[in-house]
Amino acid sequence: MTNEHVSFRDVEQVFPARGKQDPVHALGPISFAIRPGEFFSVVGPSGCGKSTMLDVMSGLTRPTRGQVIFEGSPLDGTVPDGIGVVFQEDASFPWLTVWDNVAFGLRRRGVDAAEIRRRVDYALSFMGLAAFTKAYPSQLSGGMRQRVCIARTLVMQPRLILLDEPFGALDQQTRLLMGDELLRLWRETGATIMLITHALDEANLLSDRIGVMSARPGTFISIVETGWAKDRDSTLAELPEFGAVSSRLWALLRSESMRAMGQHAASRSSLAGKAA
Amino acid sequence: MGKAGLIRIAVILAAVLALEIACRTGAVPPSAVVPPSAMLASVYEILTTGEIAHDLRLTLTAVVIATIIAIVGGFFAGLIIHGLPRLRRTLAPLLAAYYAIPHLAFYPLLIVVFGLGLGPLIVLASLLGIMAMIIATLDGLDHVPRVLLRTAAVLRLNRWSEMMLVRLPAAFPHLLSGIKLAFSYAFIGVVAGEFILSTAGLGHAISFAYDNFQNRRMYGLILIAIGLVTLVNTTLLVGERRLLTRRGMR
Amino acid sequence: MRSNEAIQPSVLLRWGDGLLVLLAIIASWQALALWGGSDVMTTPIETVRHAVQLTGQSRFWPHFRETATAYSVAAIVAVLGGLLMGIALGAHRLTGEVFEPIFVALYSIPKVTLYPVVLLLFGLGIEAKIAFGAMHGIIPVTIFTLNAVRQVNRTWLRAGRAMGLSPAQSILHIVVPATIPEIVSGIRIGLSLALLGTMLGELFASKRGLGFLLMSAIDVHDVRTIMAIALLISIFAWAMNAAMLAIDRRLHQRI
Ligand SMILES: Nc1ncnc2c1ncn2[C@@H]1O[C@H](COP(=O)(O)OP(=O)(O)O)[C@@H](O)[C@H]1O
Ligand SMILES: [Mg+2]
Numbered sequence: 167m168t169n170e171h172v173s174f175r176d177v178e179q180v181f182p183a184r185g186k187q188d189p190v191h192a193l194g195p196i197s198f199a200i201r202p203g204e205f206f207s208v209v210g211p212s213g214c215g216k217s218t219m220l221d222v223m224s225g226l227t228r229p230t231r232g233q234v235i236f237e238g239s240p241l242d243g244t245v246p247d248g249i250g251v252v253f254q255e256d257a258s259f260p261w262l263t264v265w266d267n268v269a270f271g272l273r274r275r276g277v278d279a280a281e282i283r284r285r286v287d288y289a290l291s292f293m294g295l296a297a298f299t300k301a302y303p304s305q306l307s308g309g310m311r312q313r314v315c316i317a318r319t320l321v322m323q324p325r326l327i328l329l330d331e332p333f334g335a336l337d338q339q340t341r342l343l344m345g346d347e348l349l350r351l352w353r354e355t356g357a358t359i360m361l362i363t364h365a366l367d368e369a370n371l372l373s374d375r376i377g378v379m380s381a382r383p384g385t386f387i388s389i390v391e392t393g394w395a396k397d398r399d400s401t402l403a404e405l406p407e408f409g410a411v412s413s414r415l416w417a418l419l420r421s422e423s424m425r426a427m428g429q430h431a432a433s434r435s436s437l438a439g440k441a442a
Numbered sequence: 443m444g445k446a447g448l449i450r451i452a453v454i455l456a457a458v459l460a461l462e463i464a465c466r467t468g469a470v471p472p473s474a475v476v477p478p479s480a481m482l483a484s485v486y487e488i489l490t491t492g493e494i495a496h497d498l499r500l501t502l503t504a505v506v507i508a509t510i511i512a513i514v515g516g517f518f519a520g521l522i523i524h525g526l527p528r529l530r531r532t533l534a535p536l537l538a539a540y541y542a543i544p545h546l547a548f549y550p551l552l553i554v555v556f557g558l559g560l561g562p563l564i565v566l567a568s569l570l571g572i573m574a575m576i577i578a579t580l581d582g583l584d585h586v587p588r589v590l591l592r593t594a595a596v597l598r599l600n601r602w603s604e605m606m607l608v609r610l611p612a613a614f615p616h617l618l619s620g621i622k623l624a625f626s627y628a629f630i631g632v633v634a635g636e637f638i639l640s641t642a643g644l645g646h647a648i649s650f651a652y653d654n655f656q657n658r659r660m661y662g663l664i665l666i667a668i669g670l671v672t673l674v675n676t677t678l679l680v681g682e683r684r685l686l687t688r689r690g691m692r
Numbered sequence: 693m694r695s696n697e698a699i700q701p702s703v704l705l706r707w708g709d710g711l712l713v714l715l716a717i718i719a720s721w722q723a724l725a726l727w728g729g730s731d732v733m734t735t736p737i738e739t740v741r742h743a744v745q746l747t748g749q750s751r752f753w754p755h756f757r758e759t760a761t762a763y764s765v766a767a768i769v770a771v772l773g774g775l776l777m778g779i780a781l782g783a784h785r786l787t788g789e790v791f792e793p794i795f796v797a798l799y800s801i802p803k804v805t806l807y808p809v810v811l812l813l814f815g816l817g818i819e820a821k822i823a824f825g826a827m828h829g830i831i832p833v834t835i836f837t838l839n840a841v842r843q844v845n846r847t848w849l850r851a852g853r854a855m856g857l858s859p860a861q862s863i864l865h866i867v868v869p870a871t872i873p874e875i876v877s878g879i880r881i882g883l884s885l886a887l888l889g890t891m892l893g894e895l896f897a898s899k900r901g902l903g904f905l906l907m908s909a910i911d912v913h914d915v916r917t918i919m920a921i922a923l924l925i926s927i928f929a930w931a932m933n934a935a936m937l938a939i940d941r942r943l944h945q946r947i
């Protein structure tokens with residue numbers, strides 16, 4: 167376990183046929199490991215199986231084949247203690263205030279009230295939400311709601327944090343700033359982070375390693391080591407090495423993205439044929 | 443209030459005024475419709491003399507009991523059916539056809555089984571209301587966003603906590619509309635029952651006034667019945683608005 | 693071929709389950725009838741036998757015709773009237789905003805209480821039943837149509853214009869396909885409620901029709917006839933609803 171916080175062994179996910187639809191081979195077979203304390207990102211064309219991989223890694227979905235090992239023991243179809251997940255969609259509870267949303271998980275654990283208050287207040291101010299504790303999610307912007315979900319995950323002090331395109335709704339500038347926050351959080355907590363993103367620059371900037379996924383069924387065509395220092399931030403983007411890694415990622419992804427589009431467009435080929 | 447709201451009020455006032463004039467000029471015979479002003483006067487008389495208190499109490503008792511039975515029964519039935527997909531798939535055509543069946547046709551049977559009095563009224567009214575609540579419960583549980591359930595799984599909630607702390611709060615707006623419908627149906631069930639075969643209650647008072655050519659009184663009673671339902675509906679609606687606004691669903 | 697094999701068992705299973713429910717209903721009915729005695733309820737077989745016998749009598753058919761006529765006219769008025777009002781209110785924004793809350797309010801008031809008014813206005817004949825049935829049915833058709841028309845995506849219409857469609861073509865190829873599923877849902881509910889309204893009309897004050905037969909059976913405590921008529925009405929209501937629901941589902945599947 168020393169050098170593997172979480173690992174996949176020949177993991178495959180196939181969604182069974184539904185109605186007239188064929189079964190979907192979404193993921194794998196895929197084997198890899200994320201090291202303890204590592205910042206690992208996953209990039210890949212849309213629909214390649216990134217979210218599916220997150221589901222399997224968290225224990226939410228039991229894979230069709232293969233095994234996921236977390237901290238030395240295989241996952242059994244439930245989410246183990248120590249894993250926190252921030253989903254792609256807004257998962258804040260609309261019936262609770264921001265504060266109650268963030269405190270929700272701790273209350274279920276029976277943590278004592280003073281400790282809950284300490285952790286929640288800290289997480290809220292860390293995420294820049296201190297002024298909105300009494301607001302309801304509907305009164306916040308999409309980006310702020312996503313931060314509520316991140317805070318809700320943080321207070322549980324997970325050792326492995328999985329984030330699925332958490333900044334998808336944000337503009338480029340805010341994304342960069344949120345990225346810096348995420349790096350700060352990562353350094354402060356010492357947690358292992360797996361981040362799914364479709365922004366290559368973001369993956370490049372934040373990660374120790376970047377897994378580049380193929381079109382469906384998703385596997386890693388390459389895992390790129392960046393070699394950035396631990397105390398990096400968004401100023402990194404000015405370095406020439408940064409540009410080199412970005413071009414490398416894009417070169418790897420270009421053909422895969424085209425293949426992914428081809429999957430969607432397979433049925434259109436007849437149209438092209440007619441036109442010709 | 444917006445422009446549409448003002449126009450709406452004007453339209454309603456104009457309609458009432460037109461009716462008033464039509465009645466006063468004899469364009470509409472008093473044997474059919476009494477003027478709105480007379481209807482209001484009649485409401486005032488009936489309410490101040492308190493003559494309807496007894497009938498009203500009977501009707502309300504039946505409506506309240508039936509509503510409660512429909513809400514509680516419908517909620518738990520919905521919960522159970524939701525938990526058993528196979529049962530649900532089988533019951534689906536039955537659920538869909540429920541309101542197509544004219545329940546009043548069975549009212550006489552209920553009288554035979556439960557005797558005269560409040561019993562058959564309550565049974566009929568709860569039967570009418572319960573399916574609205576079942577359907578609303580199913581609907582609400584169906585529409586809980588998947589990501590919230592996955593959040594519950596990540597937070598390692600057990601089934602009970604998941605239900606109480608995530609599913610039900612998420613489904614609550616749907617449950618509320620179920621409650622509204624259950625009340626409406628219960629009211630219709632009771633009043634319709636009183637119309638056909640009853641010797642007391644608001645519905646009976648209306649049909650008695652009709653049979654005895656007491657038009658003024660009949661219209662007053664009808665307005666009272668409609669006013670009562672509107673009052674309850676509006677109260678529920680205001681609560682619902684507030685809830686939905688807070689959740690950003692409006 | 694392969695997909696056929698995959699589907700067949702589940703279809704069989706579903707039919708089996710449906711049959712089971714039907715059997716359960718018949719069994720509990722039978723049990724209730726045995727427990728309550730023939731004063732309360734007739735058994736399923738007796739009821740069916742009496743229903744068949746009833747439909748064989750010549751005195752039954754004039755009543756049936758009366759109900760069928762009243763219902764058909766009420767249904768036509770409700771659907772056509774609802775469509776017209778819904779389209780008019782949906783196409784003109786302000787008119788829609790003014791009238792929609794009024795219709796929603798009318799939808800939620802207990803229309804049973806208005807029945808005496810209908811009688812005063814239309815007399816005791818078939819007109820009152822038709823009016824009452826149409827009154828019940830027209831509102832859901834209006835509300836659903838209104839919403840369907842209002843929610844036609846402006847962008848689709850703009851896209852249509854950009855592709856050079858004429859207004860008539862836009863209506864035929866964009867508005868109609870976009871609104872039909874919602875409108876059919878409204879019609880389904882409207883037809884059910886119109887039946888309910890017509891039946892209520894016949895139960896309260898009427899000298900002809902199935903509802904009248906039912907009420908006269910109640911007066912003389914003729915349980916067999918009560919049950920037989922209730923069964924006939926229920927079967928008709930169920931069949932109509934099932935047919936509409938099948939169409940409804942089909943149309944909604946595309947979305
Ligand atoms: N529950 C499911 N049932 C069937 N197919 C699914 C399911 N979840 C995802 N898929 C399919 O699996 C593929 C990968 O989906 P996903 O992991 O969400 O992609 P990504 O997150 O990379 O965009 C897609 O083609 C998607 O349609
Ligand atoms: Mg995804």
